[in-house]
Every structure is written in structure tokens, then in C-alpha cells.
Amino acid sequence: MPTNAKWLNKVRWDEHGLVPVIAQEAATGDILMFAWMNREALAKTAELGEAVYWSRSRKKLWHKGEESGHTQKVLEMRLDCDEDVVLLKIEQTGGIACHTGRHSCFFQRFNPDGEDWQAVEPVLQDPDTIYTDKKHP
Numbered sequence: 036m037p038t039n040a041k042w043l044n045k046v047r048w049d050e051h052g053l054v055p056v057i058a059q060e061a062a063t064g065d066i067l068m069f070a071w072m073n074r075e076a077l078a079k080t081a082e083l084g085e086a087v088y089w090s091r092s093r094k095k096l097w098h099k100g101e102e103s104g105h106t107q108k109v110l111e112m113r114l115d116c117d118e119d120v121v122l123l124k125i126e127q128t129g130g131i132a133c134h135t136g137r138h139s140c141f142f143q144r145f146n147p148d149g150e151d152w153q154a155v156e157p158v159l160q161d162p163d164t165i166y167t168d169k170k171h172p
Contacts, residue, residue: 038074046077047119053089054121058099058132061110061124067132068140070099072121084109086123103165105129129160136160 046054053071060067070088072080076096079087083098086107090097100106111124133140135158142156 038078040078043074043078045118046074046114046121047117048074049119053091054119056086056088056121056123058086058107058123058125058127060127060132062126065139066141067107067125067127067138077121080109080123081112086125100128103129103131103134105131105165107132131159131165134162134166136162136165 048054052073054073054077056070056072057066058068058070059065070086071091072087073089076087076089079096079098086099086109088097088099089095098106106128107123108126108128109123110126113122113124114120115122127138130138132138133142135142137156137158139156142154143152144155145151146153
């Protein structure tokens with residue numbers, strides 16, 4: 036898919052050519068993760084029907100689930116009113132979106148009594164069993 040398509044020009048990209056993206060589980064409404072996309076990632080997402088993000092740390096495209104198998108099937112893409120945030124309504128393969136083995140990356144809740152963050156979501160799969168070299172022959 037061309038990265039100069041008219042629909043991509045409507046997105047208000049930041050000074051680094053990125054747009055924030057929220058991945059929401061379509062069936063439950065749960066917010067699973069937040070990431071970034073560049074033009075190529077958003078175009079690839081539309082083309083494949085699966086989430087492809089821009090990894091700022093690795094400075095490359097990141098097809099969600101490429102290592103873990105926990106891909107995100109994109110059912111719908113939406114652009115907010117300011118045209119500077121993308122919402123993906125997705126179906127999460129394997130029920131795990133977070134690299135910690137949890138359903139959602141938003142598993143820590145602030146505890147005002149303890150003035151700290153507390154993990155409130157269980158680990159569904161040990162990350163050491165998710166990210167192994169066995170998946171890469």
C-alpha cells in the first residue's frame with residue numbers, strides 16, 4: 036500500500052513522523068496497549084489487517100506478535116477528532132497483548148494509600164516461554 040495515500044495525509048503526524056496508537060479489544064472494550072506508528076506502519080496495518088507498529092527503541096517496524104505469536108487482527112481503525120491519535124479495535128490472538136505475559140499492558144493500578152503502583156492483573160503466560168529461540172528456526 037502506498038505511503039502517500041490520501042487517507043494517510045489526513046493524520047496529523049508529530050515532529051518525528053509518528054502518531055500515537057491505542058489498541059482496544061473489540062469484544063471487551065479493554066485497552067490493551069499504547070504504541071506508535073509511522074506512515075509505513077499505518078499503511079502496512081491497513082494492508083495486512085494486522086497491527087504493525089514503529090518501535091522507537093529498535094528504530095524499525097514491529098509486526099505485533101512477530102516473536103510471540105500474539106498478533107492483533109485489526110477489525111476497525113479510527114482517527115480522533117484532532118486527527119492525531121489512532122484507535123485500533125482489535126482481536127488479540129492468544130489473549131495476551133503485553134510482553135509481561137498479561138492480557139493488557141495496563142496491569143498496574145495506583146494505590147493512593149500506599150502511594151505506589153500495584154499489579155492487579157495476573158500473568159497468563161511466563162514471558163520466558165513466550166519469547167524463545169525455538170520460534171525462530
